[in-house]
Amino acid sequence: MPLLAVLDPALMAHYVPRVAAPIPPVPTPPASPARPGRARRVVEEDPLLQRFNQRFIAAGHPANSLQLNRKQQVVATFDEWQLSSVFQPIVAAQSQQVIGHKALLRITGPAGHAVAAPLLFAVERAPTRTVLLDRLCRVVHSLNFVRRGLVGGPLHLNVHALHLLNLPEGHGEFFAEAIAELGLLPSQVTLEIVDEEECDLLRLQRCIQSYRRFGFRIALDDFGVSELSLPRVWLLEPDAVKLHERLLHRALSIPCARAALPQAVTVLHQAGCQVVAEGVDSARHAELAREAGCDGLQGSWVSKLLPAACR
Numbered sequence: 471m472p473l474l475a476v477l478d479p480a481l482m483a484h485y486v487p488r489v490a491a492p493i494p495p496v497p498t499p500p501a502s503p504a505r506p507g508r509a510r511r512v513v514e515e516d517p518l519l520q521r522f523n524q525r526f527i528a529a530g531h532p533a534n535s536l537q538l539n540r541k542q543q544v545v546a547t548f549d550e551w552q553l554s555s556v557f558q559p560i561v562a563a564q565s566q567q568v569i570g571h572k573a574l575l576r577i578t579g580p581a582g583h584a585v586a587a588p589l590l591f592a593v594e595r596a597p598t599r600t601v602l603l604d605r606l607c608r609v610v611h612s613l614n615f616v617r618r619g620l621v622g623g624p625l626h627l628n629v630h631a632l633h634l635l636n637l638p639e640g641h642g643e644f645f646a647e648a649i650a651e652l653g654l655l656p657s658q659v660t661l662e663i664v665d666e667e668e669c670d671l672l673r674l675q676r677c678i679q680s681y682r683r684f685g686f687r688i689a690l691d692d693f694g695v696s697e698l699s700l701p702r703v704w705l706l707e708p709d710a711v712k713l714h715e716r717l718l719h720r721a722l723s724i725p726c727a728r729a730a731l732p733q734a735v736t737v738l739h740q741a742g743c744q745v746v747a748e749g750v751d752s753a754r755h756a757e758l759a760r761e762a763g764c765d766g767l768q769g770s771w772v773s774k775l776l777p778a779a780c781r
Contacts, residue, residue: 568621
């Protein structure tokens with residue numbers, strides 16, 4: 471399996487451990503002010519969403535992409551699709567305290583049917599449209615995160631690989647300016663970059679360096695699906711690594727996978743990374759992740775998904 475393949479002594483011989491940097495405390499996001507009267511449903515009635523829509527227009531994107539729905543959730547319109555948020559808490563493996571929230575995208579079609587997020591990104595390949603779609607997702611999540619008043623660590627957001635490839639320069643500039651208007655600091659946001667097979671690593675490294683200059687934290691998501699997962703950690707030096715749920719699930723039934731898991735976590739700690747186990751869907755999964763030395767847990771056993779509604 472890929473995780474075992476990367477634990478190659480030949481690769482390990484070239485590895486120099488990196489000292490883990492302490493994780494800075496994350497200030498609590500400001501609570502949104504109370505809104506008297508009936509729920510606002512029209513974008514023109516909300517000055518904050520007006521300003522954000524102006525930002526998108528200034529960046530060359532269509533007008534009025536962001537709106538409030540009847541539940542006071544911020545949603546985005548992308549053609550006939552409606553984009554919204556749910557949040558999944560990430561907890562400390564030992565104390566069970568919340569140490570972050572992962573924003574997950576929910577997409578609704580014109581007939582009210584749900585659409586899987588990977589499917590929408592798979593059909594959208596034009597550079598300007600993929601940049602718009604990725605930005606819309608992150609802005610919607612950030613607005614809902616602040617409006618809901620979630621506390622307990624950073625907001626975790628996906629950055630799609632197509633966005634990284636299709637934006638030639640200035641990675642992080644648009645988003646840093648956007649969240650500043652919400653009172654969020656870049657240090658309160660962890661950008662998760664998926665560990666993919668086909669990726670220009672040197673270009674990815676430059677993108678990450680650009681995000682870091684603005685103060686964003688970086689996580690490598692879905693670790694373990696590629697044979698190059700560990701070398702990518704050494705090159706990219708993320709602040710956190712999120713283990714693909716497949717690793718934990720296989721460790722339940724495959725002895726060699728169970729034996730390799732603590733070794734991988736140890737190497738990631740030596741590289742200066744926090745390690746979060748994804749797919750913690752049972753008490754046994756949580757037990758295996760703790761035994762392996764994981765720092766954080768994420769999954770259905772940890773917590774139910776939290777809707778974006780602020781009331």
